[in-house]
Amino acid sequence: MALRVGVIGGGQLARMMIAPAVELGLDLRVLAEDEGMSAQLAATAVGDYRDLEAVRAFVKDVDVVTFDHEHVPQDVLRALVDEGVAVHPGPDALQFAQDKLVMRARLAGLGVPQPxxxxxxxxxxxxxxxxxxxxxxxxxxxxxxxxxxxxxxxxxxxxxxxxxxxxxxxxxxxxxELVAFVRELAQQVARRPSGEIVAYPVVETVQRDGVCAEVIAPAPAAGERLARVAEGIGRSIAEGLGVTGMLAVELFETDDERILVNELAMRPHNSGHWSQDGAVTGQFEQHLRAVADLPLGDASPRAAWSVMVNILGGPTEGALGDRFAAAMAEHPSAKIHTYGKAPRPGRKVGHVNVSGDDLDDAVYVARAAAAHFLD
Amino acid sequence: MALRVGVIGGGQLARMMIAPAVELGLDLRVLAEDEGMSAQLAATAVGDYRDLEAVRAFVKDVDVVTFDHEHVPQDVLRALVDEGVAVHPGPDALQFAQDKLVMRARLAGLGVPQPxxxxxxxxxxxxxxxxxxxxxxxxxxxxxxxxxxxxxxxxxxxxxxxxxxxxxxxxxxxxxELVAFVRELAQQVARRPSGEIVAYPVVETVQRDGVCAEVIAPAPAAGERLARVAEGIGRSIAEGLGVTGMLAVELFETDDERILVNELAMRPHNSGHWSQDGAVTGQFEQHLRAVADLPLGDASPRAAWSVMVNILGGPTEGALGDRFAAAMAEHPSAKIHTYGKAPRPGRKVGHVNVSGDDLDDAVYVARAAAAHFLD
Missing domain, CATH: 3.30.1490.20 (ATP-grasp fold, A domain)
Known part of the structure; x- marks a missing residue:
């Protein structure tokens, strides 16, 4: 029988686990907040993730539990663990992604550079x-x-x-402190319960209005030292905090060449969407392999450059309207991923990935394809 | 509302349409032959594809109909078309994939080289x-x-x-005639109802006991002339026969440098599985785009070489047993695709794709990963 992976939360991160789950032969089951969520194809239950009884009913038919978000309360998580449920990442790790004060204190203890x-x-x-x-x-x-x-x-x-x-x-x-950063970076690593860790290349992230807008992988002009330091931070945090599954570490790069940790996420992350098409093993497949304690996949890039541009808001006539067809027609190399979510101004409803040998070309095509969806 | 694509047949080809359908935002619905088929995640109905009433009930909730196989009878297909259902490929094209005598006569009329x-x-x-x-x-x-x-x-x-x-x-x-061929090739093209055609690189296929065992993309030592001739044959047949969706043309290459058409398939085909990981647009995504009459994607390879090795039969303990984990552990760059089918000797239960700059390496890794599943 196929291994059953239960995902709490029915958003786009759960949705994007469906494709690799099908190919790997994992039985993905989602506890969605509501009917008609982004991950509805794999939704086997609808319920409140804060309600222990609802979560308990969902997890009794799965072999391992993971998450679309970090909002499941500690008392719910700890009750599951006490009952012998495999939860990845577990509550001991997840608390550091749930509470930024707890995170700052712990990273200080680990000696990780931070503001x-x-x-x-x-x-x-x-x-x-x-x-x-x-x-x-x-x-x-x-x-x-x-x-x-x-x-x-x-x-x-x-x-x-x-x-x-x-x-x-x-x-x-x-x-x-308000860090005088020159740019933002993100470092992703995957870690299995058995300890194996795989690191992705450090990427550059561009935020607009506090929301991730673009990602370039690997980070341009990232020398060997920068890549090594970023990977070291990712590995230290994954091991020090006992993270299982994907970990994203958002970083500031300062004008005096320091790298400081901004935020943590213990799940697939927007900064890693490029890897769906741009890495040998995409982050959604890697997260599933990690939480299922299967051997991790090769995280190498498939191309010199990969660029991800988020689609925010979007046309009111729906993702597969004329704009979608126009974007596909003009940019046949663009990989357009949709989340099946009703468009609202500023809401992430999809993203575009483009890979290639020329960074400027890839940036141009990804932005141009995504621009079809602007109102 | 998302465009609804109905697939008749619940085998692995329908299963492998699920991943791109989710990412494209298409609502994939499958009429499966039975419960628990390979494509069960998207199965919305179970019924006999030879039974017009069963098919009619299924198609009333979809916008376009396509296929996992070529066995739906002509009278069923023609009844649907008469009722205004969009069927791709349509019965006029599909007859040439259903009856080899009809195909031979038509290809002769088109002047396509054949035995x-x-x-x-x-x-x-x-x-x-x-x-x-x-x-x-x-x-x-x-x-x-x-x-x-x-x-x-x-x-x-x-x-x-x-x-x-x-x-x-x-x-x-x-x-x-028994063709004295030096090797077998396959040419895939996709064609939309509106006429757009995109060609994949010609590939080499290796059969064992009449079953596809390995595919190398592009075909090694395929010069410009060979590639041009093969692509021309693919385009001629797609246009001449009015194919919509993916077309695979199986070819013999003879020792006197002729290329002869062996067989046709009007659906995603085993010779194109490499494209899931090795092309910018995989054949399952391309088939969906074509039958939905959406602009076609870039069919360029992502790597110098891609190799596909089928997993036949397989271990009795199930695809995600120890052998699966061992294959993943030893070959982190191998993309292992499983079909969720009970293993039986000689039955296709999955395949492995490997891409890279070195053909010998890619062949080695793909074979070695697949070998873990041999009894």
Whole structure:
């Protein structure tokens, strides 16, 4: 009987696991939040991932549990583990992706380079940090943020007063130094429960309005030192935190050649979508292999350059309308991936991958194909 | 709403359409012969493809109909077309893939190079053909043969007497000259209803016991002339026969540098499995684009060489047993595709694709990975 992999969450990351699961012969089962989600083809249940009973009912028919997102509460995860369910990544690792304060403290313990940071319980503590850092800082809610939400650049503690007002007694916000970075990078690694690790090449990511817009793989002008340092950080975190499955480490590269950890994600990640078409083993296949504790695949690029451009928002007439056909007609080498999601301004509804020998060409084709979907 | 593509037949070819359908955002629906077929994830109905009512019920919820095999009877296909259903390839084209005598006569009319052949109604007619061709010939049942079934090399008409005995009144067998070929090739093209055609590079196929064992893409030592002639044959047949979707033309290359058409298939074909990982647009994606009348994708190879090795039979403990993990562990660059079919000696249960710059390396890795599944 085929190994049954259960995915909690029915978004596009779960959807993009379907293709490699079919080819590998894994029986993918998804607990979706709702009917008609992105991963509906593999949805075998609909339920609330915060409800232990709903999750318990779902996992009793799977061999291993993994995730489309990092929002399943610790108490639910720990109850599953206590009941003998194989959960990858497990709660001990996932807590570092769920709470940025816990993550910062742990990375400090591991000696991983990161921005200056502090846990601040009130405006006075925040102002003290700002005063020590040129009067500026990035305030983050430790939990629940994504795609720029829960992140605010401030120049005075009063700018975060509303968040302090909503903060439960005894809890803190995270403040980080505003890093003068020259660009953003991402390092992905996969790690199996048995310990095997495979690293992808470090990539450059371009954010717009706090959302990933483009990725270039490998990162242009990334010398051997940069690649080695980034890979070392990825490996250290995967091992130090006991991550199983795909790990994405978002990085800042500074003008003084330092690399600092920005964020972590313990699942396939937007910065790795290029690998579906641009690497021997795409990140969705690799995540499945890792969580199923199967031998990991070759993470080498298939081409000199791969470029990923997100499709945000999109036409109201649906992804397979005239714009889709026009993009395909003009750019036959573009790999257009759709998420089956209703378009909304700024919502990720798909992406385009292009690989080739010439970076400028690949960037042009990927952007031009994606531009067909702009309103 | 997503375009709905209905596939009649639930085998591995339908299964391998699932991955590109998900990424393209097509709603794939499969009419499977039985429960638990290879393409079961996309199966929305189970029924007999020879039963017009069963097929009619299936197609009323799809926008276009295509196939996993060529066995749907002409009367069923023509009834659908008469009712306004979009069927690709249509019955006018598909008849040439369903009946080898009809195919031979039509290719003769198109002036496509093929072996000498004749329709023979009895042993006397067959013996006359053999006498004209060094006493040898290949006798074929015009319909229903595949993977070497319905094909027999004979040196005397008596060796086909049992087939003549079973032949309905007025029907004939096909006899072809036994071609002294140096190797077998396959040319694939995709054609849209609107006329656009895209050609894949000609590949070399290696058969064992009448079944495809290995494919090398592109065909080694294929000069410009060979590639041009093969592509021309593919285009002529696709246009001349009005094929929509993928067309595979199996070819003999003779020692006097002729290329002769052996067989046709109007669907994704074993000779094109390499393209899943080795071409910018794999044949399953291309078939979906073609039958949906979407612009065709780039059929260029992604690597200098791609090699496909079939997995036949296989271990009784199931595809994801220890052998699968061992093959993955030893060959991290091998792309192993499984069909979710119970292993039986000689049955195609999966295949391995390997791409790279060095042909010998790619052949070695693909064979070595596939060898893990031999009993």
């Amino acid at each position: 200056d940071w502090a846990a601040v319980h009130d405006a006075a503590e925040l102002q003290a940090f700002l005063d020590d850092h040129d009067g500026r800082g990035v305030v983050k809610t430790p939990r629940g943020g994504y795609d720029g939400k829960g992140v605010r650049v401030v120049r005075a503690a009063t700018e975060a007063q509303d968040w302090f007002d909503q903060l439960p007694e005894g809890e803190a916000l995270l403040v980080e | 000498d052949w004749a329709a023979v109604h009895d042993a006397a007619e067959l013996q006359a053909f053999l006498d004209d061709h060094d006493g040898r010939g290949v006798v074929k049942t015009p319909r229903g043969g595949y993977d070497g079934k319905g094909v027999r090399v004979v040196r005397a008409a008596t060796e086909a007497q049992d087939w003549f005995d079973q032949l309905p009144e007025g029907e004939a067998l096909l006899v072809e």
